[in-house]
Amino acid sequence: MGQPEVKRRRLNTGAVAGILHSLRQLGPASPSRPPEDAATSTAIQSQILSLIAQIAVGIWRRHASHFESQGASIKNEIVAKKVKGNLEKAISLISEIEEAIPLESVSPAEVETRPGQAKPPVSQHKNPIFATGTTSLVPADDISDVSKSFEAQLSSLMDLYQPPAPAEKMGCDAQRQQPPLKITQPIPNKSLSSIQHPWSKEVEQVLRDQFRMTQFRHNQLEAIHATLAGKDVFVLMPTGGGKSLCYQLPAVIQSGKTRGITLVISPLISLMQDQVEHLRAFGIRAATFHSETKPEDRKHIMAALQTPHPERHLSLLYVTPEIIRKSESFQRCLETLSHNKRLARLVVDEAHCVSQWGHDFRPDYKALGNFRKEFPHIPLMALTATATRNVITNIKSHLGMEDCETFSQSFNRPNLYYEVLKKDKSTVRDIANLIMRKYQGKAGIVYTLSRKSTEKIASKLQEFGIAAYYYHASVPAEEKAATQEDWQEGNIQVIVATIAFGMGIDKPDVRFVIHESIPKSLEGYYQETGRAGRDGRPSECYLYFSGSDVFTLRNLIRDGDGSEQQKARQGNLLEKAIAFCRNQTDCRRVEILRYFGESLSAAECGATCDNCRANDKCEMQQDFTKYAVAILMLIRHRGRLTSNQCVNFLLGRKASMERKGLEQYYGMAKRITKDDMHRVFDRLATGGALTENNVTHRTSQMVIQYFQLGPNAHALLSGEQSFAMVTKTRSDSQAALSATEELAGKPIPTYRRVRFVLPAKSREDYDSEGGETSKYFPRTTTHSEPSSIVSKYFI
Numbered sequence: 001m002g003q004p005e006v007k008r009r010r011l012n013t014g015a016v017a018g019i020l021h022s023l024r025q026l027g028p029a030s031p032s033r034p035p036e037d038a039a040t041s042t043a044i045q046s047q048i049l050s051l052i053a054q055i056a057v058g059i060w061r062r063h064a065s066h067f068e069s070q071g072a073s074i075k076n077e078i079v080a081k082k083v084k085g086n087l088e089k090a091i092s093l094i095s096e097i098e099e100a101i102p103l104e105s106v107s108p109a110e111v112e113t114r115p116g117q118a119k120p121p122v123s124q125h126k127n128p129i130f131a132t133g134t135t136s137l138v139p140a141d142d143i144s145d146v147s148k149s150f151e152a153q154l155s156s157l158m159d160l161y162q163p164p165a166p167a168e169k170m171g172c173d174a175q176r177q178q179p180p181l182k183i184t185q186p187i188p189n190k191s192l193s194s195i196q197h198p199w200s201k202e203v204e205q206v207l208r209d210q211f212r213m214t215q216f217r218h219n220q221l222e223a224i225h226a227t228l229a230g231k232d233v234f235v236l237m238p239t240g241g242g243k244s245l246c247y248q249l250p251a252v253i254q255s256g257k258t259r260g261i262t263l264v265i266s267p268l269i270s271l272m273q274d275q276v277e278h279l280r281a282f283g284i285r286a287a288t289f290h291s292e293t294k295p296e297d298r299k300h301i302m303a304a305l306q307t308p309h310p311e312r313h314l315s316l317l318y319v320t321p322e323i324i325r326k327s328e329s330f331q332r333c334l335e336t337l338s339h340n341k342r343l344a345r346l347v348v349d350e351a352h353c354v355s356q357w358g359h360d361f362r363p364d365y366k367a368l369g370n371f372r373k374e375f376p377h378i379p380l381m382a383l384t385a386t387a388t389r390n391v392i393t394n395i396k397s398h399l400g401m402e403d404c405e406t407f408s409q410s411f412n413r414p415n416l417y418y419e420v421l422k423k424d425k426s427t428v429r430d431i432a433n434l435i436m437r438k439y440q441g442k443a444g445i446v447y448t449l450s451r452k453s454t455e456k457i458a459s460k461l462q463e464f465g466i467a468a469y470y471y472h473a474s475v476p477a478e479e480k481a482a483t484q485e486d487w488q489e490g491n492i493q494v495i496v497a498t499i500a501f502g503m504g505i506d507k508p509d510v511r512f513v514i515h516e517s518i519p520k521s522l523e524g525y526y527q528e529t530g531r532a533g534r535d536g537r538p539s540e541c542y543l544y545f546s547g548s549d550v551f552t553l554r555n556l557i558r559d560g561d562g563s564e565q566q567k568a569r570q571g572n573l574l575e576k577a578i579a580f581c582r583n584q585t586d587c588r589r590v591e592i593l594r595y596f597g598e599s600l601s602a603a604e605c606g607a608t609c610d611n612c613r614a615n616d617k618c619e620m621q622q623d624f625t626k627y628a629v630a631i632l633m634l635i636r637h638r639g640r641l642t643s644n645q646c647v648n649f650l651l652g653r654k655a656s657m658e659r660k661g662l663e664q665y666y667g668m669a670k671r672i673t674k675d676d677m678h679r680v681f682d683r684l685a686t687g688g689a690l691t692e693n694n695v696t697h698r699t700s701q702m703v704i705q706y707f708q709l710g711p712n713a714h715a716l717l718s719g720e721q722s723f724a725m726v727t728k729t730r731s732d733s734q735a736a737l738s739a740t741e742e743l744a745g746k747p748i749p750t751y752r753r754v755r756f757v758l759p760a761k762s763r764e765d766y767d768s769e770g771g772e773t774s775k776y777f778p779r780t781t782t783h784s785e786p787s788s789i790v791s792k793y794f795i
């Protein structure tokens with residue numbers, strides 16, 4: 001029987017228009033909705049609009065040949081309409097494009113034999129939005145790929161847009177049952193009245209009257225309840241998610257299980273001061289205590305802490321970890337506080353600084369490990385926006401809070417677009433053009449590696465007429481504050497900075513973050529890009545990648561003062577960042593989230609990264625079964641292995657592993673790239689063929705990320721299942737990036753032969769994370785464990 005002919009389906013703009021009509025009917029803020037909903041509604045509408053524009057551009061790209069003459073102008077117009085927020089016009093332009101695309105007949109056989117794609121059922125689309133008239137949907141169609149991801153995102157946005165449920169049905173339980181909210185917006189219509197705790201009423205009142213907020217964001221209330229109940233709490237929230245409220249609000253509650261002062265450890269003096277000013281504006285008593293606090297203020301604070309009711313003088317005290325470590329008189333105050341049962345909790349902000357495994361370890365944070373031993377009954381709260389699973393294990397074990405309540409949230413920042421570009425001699429000019437073309441009057445940050453290059457790039461941008469200014473650790477404090485303020489107020493458009501700039505920045509409308517050079521780790525990259533789009537509106541992140549930057553960073557690590565183990569750790573973080581840059585296949589959003597142990601389907605990216613958007617990819621389905629099985633066999637043989645041990649052995653690279661009995665596997669993957677082998681490994685882990693087992697090393701306290709066989713290993717080992725992976729390359733950029741790869745991809749031994757040592761002067765030119773901190777918390781060589789190999793140079 002002849003198979004029916006199907007037609008490629010187009011995006012149904014009529015249905016899209018229908019959705020927008022319903023959105024308008026729902027209204028931005030109906031009288032029954034609390035005011036915060038208006039912001040939510042606007043943010044959702046703007047995301048829907050952005051999706052529509054992305055689809056339009058996607059369709060245009062895929063069918064550019066049909067619009068030789070008018071294509072570019074239509075695309076530009078759509079982008080312009082998107083910027084102006086004109087929904088109707090954007091939709092009608094999509095229709096115009098659609099009209100120009102002829103429906104093509106495709107035989108099912110052709111659809112089925114397309115390489116690298118699963119067999120699609122030829123059926124009507126399940127979602128009525130996309131099931132149109134008589135035209136059948138062929139999911140393998142490239143347009144429907146776009147519409148599928150659009151559909152997924154749109155339906156989750158529509159879920160957020162549901163009319164409010166009756167107040168009595170909402171409450172703590174109702175909120176817990178909600179799927180994790182990926183957009184960091186206040187949870188709409190959450191009733192506070194049904195929360196049953198002795199402190200519930202007071203919490204509600206303080207939120208409204210003192211913090212002047214109407215809603216809690218995702219996990220805030222849960223974290224507050226847990227700490228008020230005297231439990232240890234670990235809060236993982238994306239940048240800008242609202243971590244501060246989780247400890248600031250409980251600090252003023254009188255009806256919790258623990259009373260008195262909330263002690264907050266924070267790594268940056270300027271950050272503390274901002275927080276204290278903010279709290280004082282709300283009428284909350286707060287103070288800072290650090291190396292620069294005037295003696296009379298210190299005396300005053302310490303006297304207050306020793307009174308029977310210190311909370312009458314202070315609710316929150318922000319201190320640097322260095323004070324906890326060094327000041328004996330402060331230690332005595334803490335003992336008195338604890339003895340008087342007036343130390344309500346210890347809060348460790350930016351808790352990733354505790355972990356030597358993380359990207360921004362601070363030796364002074366290490367001393368916090370003693371707190372639990374000295375004050376076993378004081379509840380702890382640790383908060384961070386960037387921590388991989390093993391860093392989390394490390395922080396908890398170091399602070400002695402393994403049994404804490406953990407509140408984690410998706411790290412996904414759906415409004416951010418990610419793109420990696422090739423860096424060459426004209427990069428600064430390209431950056432200037434990009435800013436002038438796309439970001440007229442919009443704020444942004446350009447990150448670069450060295451202090452000198454911040455100054456050079458800023459002056460180059462100024463030559464183009466861009467209001468740019470530099471910022472790095474050795475800029476005098478007053479100038480730094482003035483630069484930040486000017487940028488915050490819009491007098492400076494672009495800050496060109498080392499990583500010294502950023503911690504604690506709460507500017508909502510940063511529209512772009514450009515990395516002019518590769519970041520030292522993906523945690524750093526996530527944190528730095530996280531400064532864009534805190535208002536939830538679409539914003540872009542560009543990273544310029546070059547082999548010479550990799551070369552510089554590898555040498556900085558190699559020539560650092562740390563132990564071999566520490567260098568290996570720093571090297572590992574950098575290698576992951578390099579692999580991310582060189583990857584032209586996988587969705588960048590998926591890769592970032594995978595790094596933090598979170599899984600997301602590429603469809604959910606909705607073409608908001610360069611790899612998902614690229615239409616010049618050449619796809620190939622490759623069978624990697626023998627390599628996947630080899631990984632599993634090695635791990636079965638050894639019980640557990642790290643991904644590097646395993647991959648290096650198969651690649652035939654220097655491996656510490658005993659080869660006896662495993663000779664057949666050593667070097668068997670020589671022809672495969674290291675990145676592809678890591679991709680195979682990662683996919684086995686996400687597919688359940690491997691399971692992660694993080695182990696804290698007893699003596700060094702390092703967390704080692706081991707992998708063991710997982711429940712789905714058997715199917716591969718028994719030959720029941722094969723393992724294929726799509727490899728894609730991008731035709732134009734491939735040549736360009738592989739040229740840089742030639743340098744970047746070279747193993748370290750090559751550099752050893754041509755020993756390259758950065759002159760000491762140039763090493764000083766690089767900043768560590770929170771470069772300002774180094775000034776206040778000098779990391780001297782007397783410390784046995786330097787904070788970070790790279791940062792050692794910069795202090």
Ligand SMILES: Nc1ncnc2c1ncn2[C@@H]1O[C@H](COP(=O)(O)OP(=O)(O)OP(=O)(O)O)[C@@H](O)[C@H]1O
Nearest residue numbers: 186213215216217239240241242243244245385504
């Ligand atoms: N429930 C809420 N309702 C409205 N605004 C809120 C709420 N919670 C926090 N905010 C606001 O959100 C912004 C970000 O909060 P906050 O500075 O605590 O984020 P963060 O998680 O510490 O971010 P980062 O990791 O980047 O420092 C602040 O302006 C804060 O006032």
